[in-house]
Amino acid sequence: MLLAADERPGDAIILNAPNQIEVFSYYYEGHTPVYPLPEGLGGDDAATRIATTRIIENARRIFVVLWGQHERDPHG
Numbered sequence: 001m002l003l004a005a006d007e008r009p010g011d012a013i014i015l016n017a018p019n020q021i022e023v024f025s026y027y028y029e030g031h032t033p034v035y036p037l038p039e040g041l042g043g044d045d046a047a048t049r050i051a052t053t054r055i056i057e058n059a060r061r062i063f064v065v066l067w068g069q070h071e072r073d074p075h076g
Helices: 020-027 045-058
Strands: 011-015 034-036 061-065
Touching: 011 020, 011 045, 020 034
Parallel strands: 011 034, 011 061
Antiparallel strands: none
């Protein structure tokens, strides 16, 4: 997987879809922190915004896997 082959310190991966973490974790063998957002079932846009801002502030590069995100985070 390209993400694991090009890992660098300060990288982060954001997942944004229901059940995406299970599928992603099955294939991903890297060490970069993975953040499934929004937390829980979603719907708390303020909490998601805060969590996303923290990731952005602490990462040098961010990879976002956008697949099925409208079901989990309809407001983006």
